[in-house]
Amino acid sequence: MSKKDNIYADQLEQVESFNFDQKVVEVFPDMIKRSVPGYTAIIDGIGQLAKKYTQANSSVYDLGCSLGAATLSIREAVNDESCQIIAVDNSTAMIERCKLIQSGYNFSMPVEMVEADINDLDFKNASFVVLNFTLQFLPREQRQTLLNNIYQGLNPGGALVLSEKLTMSSEELDASIINIHHDFKKQNGYSDMEIAQKRAALENVLIPDTREQHYQRFENAGFKQFDTWFQHYNFASFIAVK
Numbered sequence: 001m002s003k004k005d006n007i008y009a010d011q012l013e014q015v016e017s018f019n020f021d022q023k024v025v026e027v028f029p030d031m032i033k034r035s036v037p038g039y040t041a042i043i044d045g046i047g048q049l050a051k052k053y054t055q056a057n058s059s060v061y062d063l064g065c066s067l068g069a070a071t072l073s074i075r076e077a078v079n080d081e082s083c084q085i086i087a088v089d090n091s092t093a094m095i096e097r098c099k100l101i102q103s104g105y106n107f108s109m110p111v112e113m114v115e116a117d118i119n120d121l122d123f124k125n126a127s128f129v130v131l132n133f134t135l136q137f138l139p140r141e142q143r144q145t146l147l148n149n150i151y152q153g154l155n156p157g158g159a160l161v162l163s164e165k166l167t168m169s170s171e172e173l174d175a176s177i178i179n180i181h182h183d184f185k186k187q188n189g190y191s192d193m194e195i196a197q198k199r200a201a202l203e204n205v206l207i208p209d210t211r212e213q214h215y216q217r218f219e220n221a222g223f224k225q226f227d228t229w230f231q232h233y234n235f236a237s238f239i240a241v242k
């Protein structure tokens, strides 16, 4: 069981930039479920999409896997021992806990957990790639190159699932949806102070793009088909097929 997220519950003298350290690892499942509308539905959907797109004898990548929730959903849904999942995160604390969690499950699909920067990977023989709320943490100038690398490593017919917090198309709409997201957090037990301090911690760390920016990157990378398969408020998940 994950502990309750109370990282921002007390007033902090100085709010430091958000990072995926041990403190976050301890509360992560609770934090992400109470912060990201539709998170559980997206994790389930990733399993279903993986079932559709994963090819025999190929690799599946879970990039910025954190504790491996998407990996677990894919292992359960696909369960094909001819494929392998490569789950990657550059946080030592996350990947260590991820290994512990995954070892508690017995699915036939082999999983390799790697501590690495996803910008340094050489994608090969991939049929399904997941970026579930990870791209938003990369500096903007790294995002296109990563998508290009993924596209190059995908087999024909393979797919990328990209989930992100979005900026809405007009300032007015953006402010209004951000408000509704904050109400969602309040309904999940976060106080106004927790919400404000988390927002300050994420400033310049989680940098959201618009849907149009994501679509443009898919197009630039070479993807011919892409669409939004899920959205709840300003949190969306896209699928792009090679």
Ligand SMILES: C[S@@+](CC[C@H](N)C(=O)[O-])C[C@H]1O[C@@H](n2cnc3c(N)ncnc32)[C@H](O)[C@@H]1O
Binding pocket: 020, 032, 063, 064, 065, 066, 067, 068, 069, 070, 088, 089, 090, 091, 094, 116, 117, 118, 119, 131, 132, 133, 134, 137, 138
């Ligand atoms: C919001 S979490 C992802 C949640 C996870 N995919 C899930 O479905 O539960 C973002 C993760 O990306 C990782 N990350 C950020 N930048 C990275 C990079 N350059 N290389 C590898 N991992 C990265 C962070 O350490 C963090 O664990």
Ligand SMILES: O=C(O)C(=O)C[C@]1(C(=O)O)C=C[C@@H](O)C=C1
Binding pocket: 031, 032, 035, 036, 133, 165, 198, 202, 206
């Ligand atoms: O946007 C927010 O307020 C969030 O808390 C979102 C978000 C995310 O999208 O990754 C940010 C950090 C944590 O990993 C969990 C959720």
